[in-house]
Amino acid sequence: xxxxxxxxxxxxTPVTGHNAMSGPDTATGNRxxxxxxxxxxxxxxxxxxxxxxxxxxxxxxxxxxxxRTAPIGLPGLxxxxxxxxxxxxxxxxxxxxxxxxxxxxxxxxxxxxxxxKVARMPGFADVHPLQPVDTVRGALExxxxxxxxxxxxxxxxxxxxxxxxxxxxxxxxILCIRAxxxxxxxxxxxxxxxxxxxxxxxxxxxxxxxxxxxxPATPEGRVDLEALKARLGPDVAGVMITNPxxxxxxxxxxxxxxxxxxxxxxxxxxxGANFNAIVGKVRPGDLGVDAMxxxxxxxxxxxxxxxxxxxxxxxLSEALSPYGPLPFTARTEDGVVHLVEEENADEFEHTEAxxxxxxxxxxxxxxxRALAYMLSHGADGLKQVAEDAVLNANxxxxxxxxxxDAPFGPSGPCMHEALFSDKGFAEDVSTLDLxxxxxxxxxxxxxMYFPLVVHGAMLVEPTETESKAALDQFIMALRSVxxxxxxxxxxxxxxxxxxxxxxxxxxQAARKPVxxxxxxxxx
Numbered sequence: 001x002x003x004x005x006x007x008x009x010x011x012x013t014p015v016t017g018h019n020a021m022s023g024p025d026t027a028t029g030n031r032x033x034x035x036x037x038x039x040x041x042x043x044x045x046x047x048x049x050x051x052x053x054x055x056x057x058x059x060x061x062x063x064x065x066x067x068r069t070a071p072i073g074l075p076g077l078x079x080x081x082x083x084x085x086x087x088x089x090x091x092x093x094x095x096x097x098x099x100x101x102x103x104x105x106x107x108x109x110x111x112x113x114x115x116x117k118v119a120r121m122p123g124f125a126d127v128h129p130l131q132p133v134d135t136v137r138g139a140l141e142x143x144x145x146x147x148x149x150x151x152x153x154x155x156x157x158x159x160x161x162x163x164x165x166x167x168x169x170x171x172x173x174i175l176c177i178r179a180x181x182x183x184x185x186x187x188x189x190x191x192x193x194x195x196x197x198x199x200x201x202x203x204x205x206x207x208x209x210x211x212x213x214x215x216p217a218t219p220e221g222r223v224d225l226e227a228l229k230a231r232l233g234p235d236v237a238g239v240m241i242t243n244p245x246x247x248x249x250x251x252x253x254x255x256x257x258x259x260x261x262x263x264x265x266x267x268x269x270x271x272g273a274n275f276n277a278i279v280g281k282v283r284p285g286d287l288g289v290d291a292m293x294x295x296x297x298x299x300x301x302x303x304x305x306x307x308x309x310x311x312x313x314x315x316l317s318e319a320l321s322p323y324g325p326l327p328f329t330a331r332t333e334d335g336v337v338h339l340v341e342e343e344n345a346d347e348f349e350h351t352e353a354x355x356x357x358x359x360x361x362x363x364x365x366x367x368x369r370a371l372a373y374m375l376s377h378g379a380d381g382l383k384q385v386a387e388d389a390v391l392n393a394n395x396x397x398x399x400x401x402x403x404x405d406a407p408f409g410p411s412g413p414c415m416h417e418a419l420f421s422d423k424g425f426a427e428d429v430s431t432l433d434l435x436x437x438x439x440x441x442x443x444x445x446x447x448m449y450f451p452l453v454v455h456g457a458m459l460v461e462p463t464e465t466e467s468k469a470a471l472d473q474f475i476m477a478l479r480s481v482x483x484x485x486x487x488x489x490x491x492x493x494x495x496x497x498x499x500x501x502x503x504x505x506x507x508q509a510a511r512k513p514v515x516x517x518x519x520x521x522x523x
Contacts, residue, residue: 034500037088041517044075050082073519092500094444096303100466100474104417104447104459105198105246107276107298109466114376115301115369124368129360133339139364140337144329146371150294150313153382154272155285158321160314161328162362166273169293169312170204170240172325172357176291176316177238177267178208179323179354186265188237194223195453196245198271205240215239217453220411221247221419229260238267238290244274244415246451247408248393248459258288267291267320275299276463277390277416280383290317296363300370311366322352327361388464389416392471396460399475403482407454416463422456426488431456434485436503439496441477 029036044050077085094101101108119125127139147159160176163169174191181188191205194215202212215231216224223241239261243251251257258268270284270292276299284292296302296311316324327341330348339361340348377385390413397418401409405423408414422431435445435458447459460478462471484492494503 035088035091037085037092037500039517040077040082040085041075041519043081043085044077046073046075046519048076050076050078099443100462100470101444102446102460102462102474103444104248104419104450104461105273106447107273107295107416107461107463109276109301109463111301111303111369112373112376115372118372119365119368121368124364127364137337140329140339142364142367142371143361144331144337146367146374147313147329149371149374150315153279153283154289154292154294154315155283156289156292156315157285157318158316158324159328160316160324160357161367162325162356162358162360163293163312163314164358164363165297165310166271166293166295166312167200167204168357169295169314170200170269170271171208172312172314173269173291173293173316173320174204174208174210174240175325175354176314176320176323177269179352180267180320181237183323183352188235188266190236192228192231192236192239194228194239194241194245196221196223196247196249196451197240197242198246198273199450201240201242201269201271210237217247221245221249221408221453222251222411223253223257225253225256225260228257232260232264232266234265236261236264236266238269240269240271242271242274243284243287244277246459247453248414248417248419248461249408249411250278250415254287254289262288272315273298274416277386277393279386280379281386284315285317290320291315296366296370301373302366302369309363309366311363311370313362322350323354324350325355325357326350326353327356385464389462390414392462392464392466393418393460395468395471396462396475399471400478400482403479403486404458417459417461419451419454420458420460421454422458422485425456425485429485429488429492431458432506433492433495434458434481436495437481437484437492438478440498441481443474443477 096108096110123138124142127136133140143161147161150159151157160169160172163172189211190213191202191210192213192215193202193205195217205212213231215228218224222245228239239257241251241254241257243254245251261268267290268288270287270289272284272292272294275294279299291314293312293314296313297309302311314324326345327339328350329337330340331337338344338348340350345351345353374382393416394413397406397409397414400406400418400420404420406419407421407423408419422429422434425431425434431448435448438445447457447461449457450459451457462474466474481492491497496503
C-alpha cells in the first residue's frame with residue numbers, strides 16, 4: 001500500500017503493462033485533456049486565410065523579374081485556431097515551473113521572478129547597442145558593478161563581459177592565453193585536457209588551433225596529478241580543467257596543478273560552468289587559475305537552455321588581463337563609468353587586447369538578472385547557494401547508492417551533482433530505457449551517457465532551489481524505475497507509455513530527420 005512521503009504526495013501503484021493512453025478510441029483522437037495536436041498544415045487550409053484582406057492595389061513589380069507563379073502552400077488559420085494550437089503545444093512542454101529538472105552539469109534551477117521584473121524594466125529592456133554612450137550610463141553602471149562582484153567572488157584581476165555563453169567564454173580565455181604567449185615570443189602548440197573535463201574544452205582548444213592531449217583520471221575520478229606533471233614541457237600552452245569536474249567532484253589538487261603548469265611556463269584555464277557548487281565558498285584566483293568563464297545563465301539564475309540567450313563572462317588573472325578583449329567598462333577617479341573601445345584604449349592603457357569577441361557589449365538582460373540575483377542574495381545568500389546545492393546532491397547520492405551504482409561514491413562527498421552508472425541493470429536494459437521510464441513518472445530525464453568515463457552514466461544535478469519534499473518525490477520515482485531496471489521489467493523497453501508520443505527511433509531521428517511537411521495528396 002502506498003504511503004504519503006514528507007510532502008504529503010502519495011504515489012499510485014502502477015499496473016504492470018497497463019497503458020493509461022489505451023482504452024476505447026475517441027473520434028477526435030483526444031484523451032480527455034491530453035489533446036492530440038495536429039500540424040498547422042493539417043488544421044488550416046492551403047490558400048485560405050483566417051482574416052479578410054483588401055484587394056491589393058496595382059503597382060510596379062519590385063521583385064526584379066522574380067514573381068510568384070505558383071501557390072506557396074501555407075495554411076490559413078483563424079486567430080483562435082492559431083492561439084489554441086500553440087497553447088496546446090506549450091502544455092506538452094516540460095518546464096522548471098512544472099517540476100524538477102535533474103539534468104547534470106546544466107543547473108536548471110528556479111529563476112526568481114524578481115530578476116525577470118528587473119530585466120524587463122524599460123531602461124534595460126529597450127536599450128540598444130548603437131545608442132550614444134551618454135544615453136546608456138545606467139546600463140554601463142550595471143555592467144561595471146556586475147564585473148566588480150564577479151571579480152570579488154573569484155579573486156581575479158580582470159574580466160571580459162562580452163562573451164555570450166560558456167563555450168564562447170572558453171574561446172575568449174584560450175585566445176587570451178595565445179596572445180600572452182605570442183607577446184613573449186613563445187610558440188606553444190599543446191593544450192592538456194583531463195578526461196573529467198567538459199566536452200567543450202577540447203573542442204575549444206582544437207578550434208583555436210591547438211593540439212589536444214588527454215590527461216587520465218585516477219580511480220577516484222580526479223585528475224592524475226603525476227601524469228599531468230610528467231607531460232608538462234616547453235610545448236604545453238596550458239591546461240583546461242573543469243572544477244568541480246564532470247564526475248561531480250572537487251579537484252583537491254587544483255593548487256598543485258596550477259603551480260606545476262605555471263612552473264612549466266603554461267597557463268591554467270578553468271571551466272567555471274559548475275561555479276554554482278562553490279560560489280561564495282572558493283575563489284578560483286586563490287587556486288592559481290588564470291582564466292575562467294562563468295555561465296551567468298547557470299550560477300546566477302538566468303533561464304538555461306532553449307538555445308539562448310546566455311552569457312559567459314571570463315575572469316582573468318593579472319598575467320592575462322592585459323590581453324582581454326574589447327570592449328569593457330572602467331570607472332575613473334571622478335566616479336564616471338566609461339566604455340573602453342578601440343578609440344580610447346590608449347587612454348586606459350589597454351593596447352594589447354587580442355580583439356573583440358562580439359560586435360557590442362554582451363547580453364544586457366543576462367547582466368541585469370545576474371546582478372539582481374547577487375544583490376538580493378548578498379554574500380551570505382550566495383554562500384548558502386553553494387552549500388544547499390552540494391547538500392541536495394549528496395542527499396540524492398546517498399539516498400540512491402543502494403539501488404544505483406555510484407562509481408565515485410567512495411571518493412567522498414560529491415559537489416553539485418551525483419553520478420550513477422548502469423552497473424547492475426538486467427542484461428537487456430539500458431540507461432536509455434530507465435530515462436524513458438522516468439518520463440512516465442512525470443520527470444525530464446537526467447543527463448545520460450555523460451561523462452564518458454562512466455559506462456551508462458546518469459548525471460543528476462538537483463540544484464539548491466529544490467526542497468527536501470521535492471527531492472523525496474524524485475528519489476522515490478527514480479528508485480522505483482531503477483528497481484525495475486535491475487529486475488529486467490520488459491515494460492521499460494517500450495517506455496514512455498503515458499507521454500503524448502511513444503518512443504522514437506532516435507537513430508533515424510538524428511540521421512534522417514523529417515523537417516518539412518509534405519502534402520500526402522501530392523505524394
